[in-house]
Amino acid sequence: MAQAPATGSWDYLQRMPRYVIYLLLAGVVLWQLLAPIRFPIVPSSTTRDVYKAIRAAPENKLIIISVDWDASTQAETGPQTAAVIRACFESGKRFALMNWTAPMGAKLANDIARPIAEQYHAEYGRDWCNWGFKSGGANVLMAMVKNIPETMGNDVRGKRVTSLPMMKGVRDIKDIGLVVEVTGLAGVTETWIGLVQGPYQTPLTAAYTAVMAPGYYAYTDSGQLKGMLVGVKGAAEMEVLERKPGLGSAIMSAQSWGHILILALIILGNTGYLLARGRARRERA
Amino acid sequence: MRQTVLKLLAPTTGTASLVAHLAAALLVCALLLFALHRLLGPRGRRWLIAAVTFAGGLFYGLEYFLPAHGKPEKNFLTPWIEPVSVALTVVFAFTVGLGIYSLCQVHGRNVGRRRPGWHNSLAFFAAMVAMFVSGLWEHHLRLPEPLPAVVPWPKGVYEVLFNGLYGPLQAATFSLLAFYIASAAYRAFRIRSAEAGLMMAAAFIVMLGQVPFGRWLTSWLPAAGPLGSLRLEVLGDYVLTWLNTPAQRAIAFGVAVGALAMSLRLWLSLERGTFFSEQS
Numbered sequence: 001m002a003q004a005p006a007t008g009s010w011d012y013l014q015r016m017p018r019y020v021i022y023l024l025l026a027g028v029v030l031w032q033l034l035a036p037i038r039f040p041i042v043p044s045s046t047t048r049d050v051y052k053a054i055r056a057a058p059e060n061k062l063i064i065i066s067v068d069w070d071a072s073t074q075a076e077t078g079p080q081t082a083a084v085i086r087a088c089f090e091s092g093k094r095f096a097l098m099n100w101t102a103p104m105g106a107k108l109a110n111d112i113a114r115p116i117a118e119q120y121h122a123e124y125g126r127d128w129c130n131w132g133f134k135s136g137g138a139n140v141l142m143a144m145v146k147n148i149p150e151t152m153g154n155d156v157r158g159k160r161v162t163s164l165p166m167m168k169g170v171r172d173i174k175d176i177g178l179v180v181e182v183t184g185l186a187g188v189t190e191t192w193i194g195l196v197q198g199p200y201q202t203p204l205t206a207a208y209t210a211v212m213a214p215g216y217y218a219y220t221d222s223g224q225l226k227g228m229l230v231g232v233k234g235a236a237e238m239e240v241l242e243r244k245p246g247l248g249s250a251i252m253s254a255q256s257w258g259h260i261l262i263l264a265l266i267i268l269g270n271t272g273y274l275l276a277r278g279r280a281r282r283e284r285a
Numbered sequence: 286m287r288q289t290v291l292k293l294l295a296p297t298t299g300t301a302s303l304v305a306h307l308a309a310a311l312l313v314c315a316l317l318l319f320a321l322h323r324l325l326g327p328r329g330r331r332w333l334i335a336a337v338t339f340a341g342g343l344f345y346g347l348e349y350f351l352p353a354h355g356k357p358e359k360n361f362l363t364p365w366i367e368p369v370s371v372a373l374t375v376v377f378a379f380t381v382g383l384g385i386y387s388l389c390q391v392h393g394r395n396v397g398r399r400r401p402g403w404h405n406s407l408a409f410f411a412a413m414v415a416m417f418v419s420g421l422w423e424h425h426l427r428l429p430e431p432l433p434a435v436v437p438w439p440k441g442v443y444e445v446l447f448n449g450l451y452g453p454l455q456a457a458t459f460s461l462l463a464f465y466i467a468s469a470a471y472r473a474f475r476i477r478s479a480e481a482g483l484m485m486a487a488a489f490i491v492m493l494g495q496v497p498f499g500r501w502l503t504s505w506l507p508a509a510g511p512l513g514s515l516r517l518e519v520l521g522d523y524v525l526t527w528l529n530t531p532a533q534r535a536i537a538f539g540v541a542v543g544a545l546a547m548s549l550r551l552w553l554s555l556e557r558g559t560f561f562s563e564q565s
Contacts, residue, residue, distance in 0.1 A: 014475075021468045039497035040504075044522070071452040072459035104452070114431065124430070136374040142345070143370035146359070150367050157430055172357050199349075210495065217526050218534040233495055256496040258463070263492060265471040266485070273475050 010279065013272025021265065028261045029254045036253035043237035046220055049227020050234070051241045053178055053205045054087045061177030062170055063088055063095040066192070070104035073184030073209050076232045079248035080207035081182050082112050083229070083238035089120040089127070090242060093177075094166045096129050098152070100140040101185055103133040106156060109182075124157075125164040132156040141195045145173040173200045178226075181206040189216060193224050207234060231255075290368045335554035342552035344369060385413075416451070419443040487524055494521015 043051075057063050065084055069077035088095045097113060099106040110130050122128055131152045134140045143151040148170055152161045161167050169175065179202055181192055189206055197204040203226050208216060210231025219225040229235060232255060235248030297306050325333060348362040392406035400406075423443035428436065436444075476482045493499030499517040506512050513519065550556040 016471065018468050021471055022464045025464055025467045039501040041497050042500060042518075044518070071455035074452075074456055075460070104455075107447075108452070134374075135377055136370055137377070139370040139373045143367050146357070146363055146366050151370065158427055174357070214525060214529050215533050217530045218537060221526060221530050230495070252497060256498040258467075259492050259496045260498060262467050262470050263489060265467065266474045266489075269471050269474065270476055270485075 010272045010276040014269045014276065015272075016265075016268075024261060024265075025258060028257050032254040032257045033250070036250065037257070038249075038253050039256060041236050041240050041249060041252060043241050044230070044233075046227045047229055047234050047237035047241070049220070050084075050180075050205045050207070050229055051087060051227075051238060053203060053226035054084065054093065054180070055091045057091075057093050057177035057203070059092070061175055062166070063093050063178045063180060064176055065095050065097050065109070065180045065182065066188075067097055067099050067105040067109035068101040068181065068183040068185055068188050069108075070102040070184075071108065074108060075251065076209045076235070077182050077184055077207065078108070078112060079232055079235035079246065079251065080229050080238075081109050082116060082246060083235045083242065083248060084180050084182065084207065085113050085116050085128075086120075086242050086244060086246075087238060089116065089122055094127055096131050096166075098131040099133045100135075100137065101183070101188055106130060106133045110156060125159075126166055129161070129164050129166060130156040131161060138191050138195060141191060145196055145200060148172060148175070173202055176202055178203045178205065182229075183207070184209040184212070186212055186215070189219065189225070193219065197224055291371075331554075338554055339552060342548075388413075416446055419446055487528070490517065490520045491524050494518045494524075 054063065065081070065088070067077075067081055069081075085095070097106065097109050099109070113128060113130070116122075117124065117128060120127075132155055134152065136143075140151060149160075149162045149167065155161050155164065173196060179192060179196060181189055181204065183189070183206070189204075192204055196202050204224065205226040205228065206216065207229035208231070210233065213228065213230040216225065216228055220228055229238060232248050232251045235246075236252040237248075239246050239248050297303050321330070321333070344362065344365070348360065348366060351360040351362065353360045353363065388409070392409045394400070395403045395406035396410070419439060419442045422439040426437060426440060428440060432440075474481075474485055474488070476485060493502065494517045499521070503516040503518075506516050508516070514523075547556065
């Protein structure tokens with residue numbers, strides 16, 4: 001749809017062409033990625049709760065990291081996954097990656113986990129594993145709570161999960177100490193709560209894209225979620241807690257300045273609108 | 286019986302065994318579908334679908350609600366959860382096949398009749414075949430992890446298509462949203478009424494409270510005491526937890542009641558949908 005041309009400076013303020021906004025945003029993001037101006041990052045209570053939940057998970061139980069995301073949300077869910085994996089390795093907790101919604105997540109998360117595992121000298125099969133994508137939607141969770149080895153079958157490397165040393169003694173959901181759901185999809189958490197957290201009291205924590213997080217404060221408030229990571233901010237805050245600044249912290253300054261630009265644009269638009277309205281009123285009078 | 290079903294549904298290894306299983310499964314399915322198609326009229330099909338839907342819902346409902354005993358806790362239906370889930374996964378796989386068939390039909394027609402934009406349909410076929418062949422080939426190679434320094438070329442092709450093309454394309458599409466949101470926020474947020482002003486104030490507080498810059502802006506205020514509650518991150522947290530949460534909870538209750546009603550209608554086949562309306 002063609003935009004009406006701006007007739008005066010006040011009008012221009014409220015009818016700035018789209019390409020100007022796009023260029024400004026691209027410029028700000030690029031500037032901050034190349035030469036960031038950083039502000040101190042202080043972890044929020046929801047992020048602290050995630051960190052605490054990982055550290056408090058029993059040593060003799062597995063942590064499941066359900067990576068239900070794909071490339072579309074990787075800018076947020078990628079750093080979140082990395083931060084959660086790092087927290088697991090740091091506290092010496094064994095974890096399994098799994099995926100039951102967006103198939104791409106199992107591979108992308110695997111690519112994230114491998115180099116981090118090398119940094120911590122962690123061994124595949126002993127300290128971590130990847131059960132891969134399992135088709136079947138909520139049925140996967142329904143079957144998994146009763147029998148993990150049979151439901152998971154083979155891992156991403158084609159080995160039976162029962163052949164992995166870390167899976168020794170893992171039978172059903174009672175052997176899981178914590179579930180960390182990393183997702184950009186709505187409805188996934190509700191399924192975990194309905195089928196796993198509620199009936200079996202398995203602790204559940206989550207990481208969401210910033211846009212969907214407001215819908216889940218009700219679950220942290222009720223205690224059904226042990227904290228949550230909100231967007232890339234959550235990842236950056238986890239990195240602060242781990243004292244290992246990474247991709248999340250780097251993206252945070254670009255996001256900060258992006259927010260500032262959008263707020264400045266809204267203020268400019270409203271200034272133009274109010275001034276133009278005042279002028280119209282004066283002209284009518 | 287459960288063991289026989291599990292054995293039948295268990296993953297098979299070895300190319301010959303896989304091919305034999307696939308051929309047998311295809312033959313049985315084709316015969317079954319043919320027989321059902323010939324023997325059942327529209328009314329019979331409707332009843333069959335309704336009966337299977339009801340049995341499926343009843344199975345999961347009973348398994349969930351019936352008391353469980355022993356260690357691990359289970360009732361008489363629990364051992365069947367796994368084979369039923371595998372069977373459902375197979376049904377899901379059929380729906381993927383159906384989706385691919387439907388896509389091929391639509392795009393095949395576009396290409397065959399040279400409809401406007403037919404080249405997009407051709408791109409669909411090229412992309413599907415390329416991903417399908419390279420994906421299967423890569424899977425067949427069963428390369429060890431970590432990957433060797435020099436990878437076979439089918440793996441290289443797969444990596445280029447998946448990591449180099451599909452991933453970035455998906456990420457780029459989603460990234461465009463940031464630009465649209467910036468433009469939409471600039472255009473839509475106008476203080477035309479008191480309500481709009483209130484919404485904008487909330488948006489400002491939450492947006493600033495979510496980024497380190499906002500926290501820095503009011504960092505000069507003491508962290509504790511009455512003035513501390515005026516810090517942007519505290520105000521943002523207040524909006525999200527005290528104002529947003531009850532509203533979200535109310536929506537969730539509404540959605541849950543609606544979902545329950547809809548599930549009941551689906552389970553009892555009261556929700557007929559397009560298939561049945563076409564039939565009648």
